Each structure stands twice: as structure tokens, then as C-alpha cells.
Amino acid sequence: MKPNSLQELYLEQLRDLYNAEQQIIEALPDMIDVASSPDLRDALSEHLEVTKEQVTRLEQIFQTLGEKAKGETCKGMQGVIKEGSSLIGDIKDTDVRDAAIIASAQRVEHYEMAGYGTARTYAEMLGHEEAAQLLQETLDEEKEADQALTDLAGKINPRASSGKAASTKADKRRVA
Ligand code: FE
Ligand code: ZN
Ligand code: FE
Helix, strand or coil, X not given: CCCCCHHHHHHHHHHHHHHHHHHHHHHHHHHHHHCCCHHHHHHHHHHHHHHHHHHHHHHHHHHHHCCCCCCCCXXXXXXXXXXXXXXXXXXXXXHHHHHXXXXXXXXXXXXXXXXXXXXXXXHXXXXXXXXXXXXXXXXXXXXXXXXXXXXXXXXXXXXXXXXXXXXXXXXXXXXX
16 A cells, blocks of 8 residues: 555555564574674674564554554565675675675665664654654664674775785786
8 A cells, every 4th residue: 555644654664664674684694604703793693683672662663553563575675685695695705705794784774774764753753752762772773783884894894905806906016
């Protein structure tokens, strides 16, 4: 059903987020499995736990609205996750693979941030203060996760860039 009011649009956004979070809960264990850096594995594992609480928050909001907690396939998140996993799966070098996991995970976080920012604003406009607060909490957690990944990239990207491919390039430069 196409939304015809901000209230309906809000509900549609919540259902999209609910499904997106479930996709993330399915995808994160695979990312953790193929990550090499213990810090990266820890960050992803921690965010997996946080994500489960985010699902509970959405369920709370559905309940307050008197709506069934059900998702609507988030095709955007499907694409983000699919693109990430097909990229990561092909990478043999562990540092480069970790860098790719971070790149993919940050796309997930940013996609979520867009959704939660919108839903939080709709909740505010509709006068649902408690829901707005819950959605803001999740938005803050997504931002924290994104920042943690940026910090990790600061350590992991340099390792990835000092790998074989980079030294080959440097050798070529020296010859030239
Ligand atoms: Fe989330
Ligand atoms: Zn979506
Ligand atoms: Fe997240």
C-alpha cells in the first residue's frame, strides 16, 4: 500500500528499517568470520549486539503505534550488503580484505543513518516524542559505529597500502 500521509510514510520507513536491521544481523557474523584484525572483529561483534537492541527499540515503537512488528524488504540494504559480500569474498590479502570490510560496513552504517534521521524527524513532527528519542538513540549508535570504523581504518588502511601491490608501484616509481 502506498503511503498517503506522513503517518503512513513514517510507518513505511520503520518497516524498512526493521527489515534492514534483520538483514544486518544475518550479514554481520559472515563479516566477522572473514575479518582478520582482532580489533575489527571486536568492533563488528559489539555492533552486532547493539543492532539486536535496535531491533527491540523498533518493536517497542511498533507496539506503541498498535502496529504489528513486521518488515518490508529493504532492497537498498540488500544491495549494499550484496555488493559488500561479493567484494570481500574475492580478496586474498588479509589487510586489504579488512579494509574492504570496513568500506562495506561504513556504507551500511551511513545507509542506516539516513533512514533513522528521517524516521526520527517524522516522529518529532507527528508528536511521538518517546519514539523520536528511541530513534535518536539508535542514530547515535550508528554514528558511533561509523566513527569506530573510521578509527580502525586509520590503522588498517596503512597496513593494506604497505602490501605487495603498493611496493610494486613504489618500485616502478623508483625505476622511472
Ligand atoms: Fe542498526
Ligand atoms: Zn530501504
Ligand atoms: Fe548499524
